[in-house]
Amino acid sequence: MVMMSKWMWRLTPLCFRSHKNCPAADSGIPVLAMKNMSLCFPSSIRTLPLLGRVVFALWLAAVVGCTTKAEFSQNAVYILKQERELDAEFSDQQKRDLAEILAGMFGTPDAPNVPKLGDVEIAKVLDATHLHVASGPVSSDERGRARGLYREHCAHCHGVTGDGAGPTASFLNPYPRDYRMGVFKFKSTPEGGKPTHEDLKDILTNGIPGTAMPSFKVLPNNEIEALISYVRYLSIRGEVERELVYLTADLVKGERLLKMAGTGRSEQAASLREVAAGVVQKWIDADLQATPIAPPDADRDLAASIKHGRDLFYGPIANCVKCHGDSALGDGQKSDYDDWTKELEPTNEEALEQFLGLGRFILPPRNIHPRNLRQGVFRGGRRPIDLYRRIHNGIDGTPMPGSFVLKADAPAGTKGLTKDDIWSLVDYVRSLPYESISRPPVIEQAYQRERL
Numbered sequence: 001m002v003m004m005s006k007w008m009w010r011l012t013p014l015c016f017r018s019h020k021n022c023p024a025a026d027s028g029i030p031v032l033a034m035k036n037m038s039l040c041f042p043s044s045i046r047t048l049p050l051l052g053r054v055v056f057a058l059w060l061a062a063v064v065g066c067t068t069k070a071e072f073s074q075n076a077v078y079i080l081k082q083e084r085e086l087d088a089e090f091s092d093q094q095k096r097d098l099a100e101i102l103a104g105m106f107g108t109p110d111a112p113n114v115p116k117l118g119d120v121e122i123a124k125v126l127d128a129t130h131l132h133v134a135s136g137p138v139s140s141d142e143r144g145r146a147r148g149l150y151r152e153h154c155a156h157c158h159g160v161t162g163d164g165a166g167p168t169a170s171f172l173n174p175y176p177r178d179y180r181m182g183v184f185k186f187k188s189t190p191e192g193g194k195p196t197h198e199d200l201k202d203i204l205t206n207g208i209p210g211t212a213m214p215s216f217k218v219l220p221n222n223e224i225e226a227l228i229s230y231v232r233y234l235s236i237r238g239e240v241e242r243e244l245v246y247l248t249a250d251l252v253k254g255e256r257l258l259k260m261a262g263t264g265r266s267e268q269a270a271s272l273r274e275v276a277a278g279v280v281q282k283w284i285d286a287d288l289q290a291t292p293i294a295p296p297d298a299d300r301d302l303a304a305s306i307k308h309g310r311d312l313f314y315g316p317i318a319n320c321v322k323c324h325g326d327s328a329l330g331d332g333q334k335s336d337y338d339d340w341t342k343e344l345e346p347t348n349e350e351a352l353e354q355f356l357g358l359g360r361f362i363l364p365p366r367n368i369h370p371r372n373l374r375q376g377v378f379r380g381g382r383r384p385i386d387l388y389r390r391i392h393n394g395i396d397g398t399p400m401p402g403s404f405v406l407k408a409d410a411p412a413g414t415k416g417l418t419k420d421d422i423w424s425l426v427d428y429v430r431s432l433p434y435e436s437i438s439r440p441p442v443i444e445q446a447y448q449r450e451r452l
């Protein structure tokens, strides 16, 4: 036993003090931590006698048991961003207040809370029963009903907090989505709008082709619904956190967001609820905001439409060529970043170093590349209507812009695209995988002259 306790003494710091030695132990994901725990132990543990192994297993369960409660970590990047702008640090008390307010409103990853927000019909977007099913450690009740769906299916990529920095994230390109900014790419609503319920359902059932985001089509409908609720929950909580951090930065140095005693506390609580209500309302509104789409003219001459789309693609108004490149291989403008990466100020060496110093959950910046349109792999779906939405509304959080769409009564000569122009661009984009790559526009003109 003396030997055993010496072993345990030696092992404890290995697993729980050093992040480098045990990446899973501090992932906040107990199941993964447990599975990967073997990574942390010297192989000689397997040579222990049977009794030793049993005692060891009991000890392990006790230690791991301590970590089964998942906690929300603070949005350290956004706090540092504000601190850099202020040129002053948030006090520990201010950070504790942020955590306390958020815990009061939203609970913990294992016991999510749906805050009461007066007139705002939060139940339309957050369903307490669904949240219960999606949250917590992976388990099932006595009738075999699953719980902990988010941690089972999503957290290893998207992180327990929804920060997009789960243990698998650093191996993926693109990185998994950080929901906390409240920005989503593939949706039917205009720029800046939240995704609708249908949009999230499409993402979960189809996955995102060309990325690591898998399809969850095999899950029963009620589980998909639970996961949709949980993504919304993490996103709403994350966005409210950002707003509160922003408000904290506005306070006079050392002043607190929520005074702990005295008059004014209930007014303050009401104004904090208003912040949350504003975020939740945007999610409620989204379900009515999908961009209406008139179908293309079924009798159009397809070859002429493709040709028109091509002219627009290379022309000055749509100017798709700027980013997607002369050959549409996605090799035009390749030096830009998406909005999540821009938070780390990737072009400012000093700032970047400071952000990366926040911890291993900060993923190193990578440039965002425009899509190679000749592959015919479209993340937001390859149906004409999907491509129409991308070109009409742009892709939020990325450099891909929305179109300036002309109203039917716009005076002649106004610069912009009509709905038919956008359908022509869709036709052209859909034809690109089949167009000969050796025919960029300039060469084509020369080629045509020669033929004449």
Ligand code: HEC
Binding pocket: 150, 153, 154, 155, 156, 157, 158, 168, 172, 173, 174, 175, 176, 177, 183, 184, 185, 186, 187, 195, 200, 203, 204, 208, 211, 212, 213, 214, 216, 227, 228, 231, 379
């Ligand atoms: C193997 C890693 C992986 C797993 C597991 C995973 N995702 Fe993703 N997910 C991704 C990646 C990568 C992206 C980003 C794709 C991009 O930016 O184009 C993403 C993006 C998303 C988006 C954003 C879509 C948008 O329009 O911006 C949502 C929502 C999402 N995932 C939900 C989930 C849910 C819910 C689960 C679990 C049921 C899950 N994901 C599991 C990798 C994963």
Ligand code: HEC
Binding pocket: 185, 313, 318, 319, 320, 321, 322, 323, 324, 333, 368, 369, 370, 371, 373, 377, 378, 379, 380, 381, 387, 390, 391, 395, 398, 399, 400, 401, 425, 429
């Ligand atoms: C300022 C740069 C920029 C311009 C201009 C631009 N794009 Fe993009 N486009 C991008 C980027 C970056 C992506 C990849 C976004 C992502 O990571 O999902 C993209 C993605 C796409 C996609 C892929 C959608 C999907 O579901 O995978 C299509 C289609 C597309 N662009 C078409 C166009 C068309 C047509 C035009 C002109 C009207 C255009 N783009 C103009 C930068 C640009």
